[in-house]
Amino acid sequence: MLSPERRPSMAERRPSIFAHALTPLVVPHLAGIEDPLPATTPEKVDVLIAGSGMVESVLAAALAWQGSTVLHIDKNDYYGDTAATLTVDQIKRWVNEINDGKIPYYENAKLYVSTEIGNGKYNSRDFGIDISPKILFTKSDLLSILVKSRVHQYLEFQSLSNFHTYENDSFEKLTNTKQEIFVDQKLPLMTKRNLMKFIKFVLNWEEQPEIWKPFAEKSIAEFLIEKFKLERAQVFELIFSIGLCYNIETKVPEALQRIRRYLTSFDVYGPFPVLYSKYGGPGELSQGFCRSAAVGGATYKLNETLVSYNATTKEAVFADGSKVSVMEKVIMSPTQVNQNSKNVPEQPYQIHRLTCIVEKDCKEWFSEGESAAMVVFPPGSLKSGNKQVVQAFILGAGSECCPSGTSIWYMSTTEQGVRAEMDLDAALEAMELSILRESSTDLENDNDIVQFGMNGQTVVNSVRLGQSFKEYVPREKVHFLCKLYYTQYTSTPPFGVVDPSLFEKNVVSDKFIPGASDNGVLYTSMPSAEISYDEVVTAAKVLYEKIVGSDDDFFDVDFEDDDDTQAGPADNSNYENAIDDEDEDDDMGMGKNESTEFVGEMEI
């Protein structure tokens, strides 16, 4: 879809470089060789980006490789902005800045840090805390961009296979593969059959409208119970742990898409559906995309604040007095604004987060050889009577985000207002009790619970165990090294399926507001509550299209292959995740083509 406004691609604009080659040969920008780097900021750029969060960084890299000159700044002295991975000292500063009103769209930050960090056993820099933690589905648009852009080579990824659902005061590990369903002793035969029937259906659900269409406007829970005769426990696992939906009202098509995202991601790289990056999540990924953008020629400047932009003269002025002419667009994260910014889109939705560093390795929750787990607290499972899900993402020392013997618990909820904190506290209490029980040695000495089989192997009496759990009063306490609570605001509602219209709020209004310092500025969206990276590429593409005129050359680069880099994922099947916006009841009309085009189909 070539729009008349489409700007020429890199190859078209700089024909001299590529005159000899059919495909653009990409040579990394090598400081001081072909093009001596200027000592000062460029006077003129195509695009100015303020803020180095995920969406901004992916956008910067896409634009740099497309051939636009990009100046990418951040008012902070670190990369990441809303996606940053911070040390404990940086968290202290961040919390103070939030409470001083210096970081917009965050509020109510509360922090406890044990004296053991900094003055004792641990250093502030031993920890990398994500302010918006994320997991990466192995079949997703971001993953293919990571491979295509080679940014994955800057990063290390690890697997996460353990998804738990909190039920009846304990963590149930998910039965998520066909094999596991078959061998699961607890599942009645009938349930197994129904579950298998559903899994077969969901992998190919759009083609079977006769099954789901009658339920299209109903909740997924109703559908699963009435149509597939599934039991409550399986229904909850499917909706909340596999689908990672937020509440029981989630509609059928959205939920099916999300359930399928998990199932199709399984076994792409191994027996697990998601990955996370070592040393930090989106904070690391945004650094990787920024580096890619820099290799592609973008200029980077941290500690730089945009004071004003004049859409008529195209002049951007910075806090240090320097200026730059911006030929195309200024893109800004809502966190990077200044007092006279009057065009920032409303950010009406709250995300409440509670992040704890605990002195427990939590290996009881991880699979062998792994260092991470997801725990989901379905509606009504907590003492607080939660109506929305609480999602908990747990990282152990193997992630290199915390030292050995500790772990980080990230809890979040889409509940709004005062209830949210009660839900998070209740989830924390449940996790605390659970890890104490599971890591406790007391139980092993209890003859009523642990019995010995004929060959001397331990047989745990599960009925007795359950009763005992309820009465179990832990003797020890979980030792907290750090507890951080905060509320973040966003313009993106908790969504079922990623849709470009979610990010269309950041339109520039034609009417300039007198006295505003940001007339003509395009805003990016704050991170949503989504625990996966699913919104990032779509949000970046919406902006890319506004700047370039079309998104068909988004990361359309051919890199010379590294000598030992293998070919990409072998199967070319569609990348089916919650990002595909291909519901048949999609009423996008004209946007249909765009929305069904996802990067998974690109050649890798």
Next chain:
Amino acid sequence: MNSAVTSIKLVLLGEAAVGKSSIVLRFVSNDFSENKEPTIGAAFLTQRVNINDNTVKFEIWDTAGQERFASLAPMYYRNAQAALIVYDVTKPQSFIKARHWIKELHEQANKDMIIALVGNKVDVLENNEDERKVAREEGEKLAEEEGLLFFETSAKTGLNVTETFVAIGEKIPLKTAGDQETDSNGVAISDEQRIDLANSGNAAGQTAGCSC
């Protein structure tokens, strides 16, 4: 030939225009030992070198200009096993900057990182020794104080360029089969946990495989 290839992440540091990239380009494009053509990808430059009976693969990271406004990401230093700090023997300012980078590395990087201090552009001195503004002894002294390797090079003529990389390679503990690295806490790091995204399940039953 030994089948184990040791990968070394090497980062380049130094003031602008001291010839950091020229040194690397000279290194990777020299017909060095029996190697294949150097490859250029968008991530970093790579070059294999045979040292004694082992193969060392350098993954050379350029700053990509991010150092100009003090905006190098922590990722740049992460797990770097070696660094090349380059100055220009004709520019005293670049030597001062080199001292700054040594300090920066001591704060940010791996404690056991192998660092080489390199005085580049000695070819300029061939015709006119007066151009020299940083004495060889000064460089040697700094390197000795800080425990660094030291070379004076010319990216233009190739003098000491490969020697510098070979010297780094010789100081890096080589990986042998079944080796396990340990982190600063003495915890074994297993490469098994690492997943190569460019290499998805083409082999049945393949788990977290690393193609290195």
